[in-house]
Amino acid sequence: MSISEPSSIRLHTDLILQGAEAQEAFGQCLAAYLAPPLMIYLEGDLGAGKTTLARGILRGLGHQGAVVSPSYTLVETYRPGDFALHHLDLYRLGHAEELEYLGLEDLCDGSGVLLVEWPERGAGVLPAADVRIRIDHRKQARALGLLGESAVGRQIAEQVQAALMSEKLL
Structure with a gap:
């Protein structure tokens, strides 16, 4: 699948991860392909492992x-390298319009990557996702769905999928 396909075509990868260590390892794999500007939605029930x-x-x-989970601060910003990563947790957001008070416009200035937990709480105000990651409970494991929704998101999903296949994790 090439990134020049219409935006209605999305690339989706599913995998089962056994434990928090596997979730962190997947996150490390994904990190290799991230660059700003990028919007990533992290979806899943409480305790699914979004912060992990x-x-x-x-x-x-x-x-x-x-x-740390930004459950109470709503936003945690990290500067691990050449760009900022803004981790948002919108679970406690009363109304999507409150994102303006959090400085969403500044966070979306194109210079960083945003990881957004509970993105549905910001519907109508939050920019569209490039990458959507869904995490579901599966007894002791987690089912993870990686969905590239924009051209850059599909490219990231393709790269992650190829990396996981080369490591024989898919």
């Missing part, structure tokens, strides 16, 4: 410090 995946992405970008 974010921790893996940050580790893959070289961040060595703590990675």
Whole structure:
């Protein structure tokens, strides 16, 4: 699938991850292909491992410090390398319009990558996703769906899929 296909065509990859370590490893793999500007939606129930995946992405970008859930602060910004990664958790957002008070316009200035947990809470205000990642509980494992929604998102999904296949993880 090439990135020149119409935007209605999306690339989707599914995999089963056994434990938090596997989720972090997937995040590290994904990190190798991230560059701004990029919008990533992280979807899943409470406790699905969205912040665990974010921790893996940050580790893959070289961040060595703590990675905390932005459940109460709503936004945590990290600068692990050449660009900022903004991790948003919109679970406690009352209305999508509150994103303006969080400085969404500044966060979306094109110089960073945004990881957004609970993106449906920002519907109508939040920019469209380039990449959508869905995490679902599967007993002791997690089912993860990676969906490239924009041209750049599809390119990332293709690269991650190829990397996982070369490691025989798919």
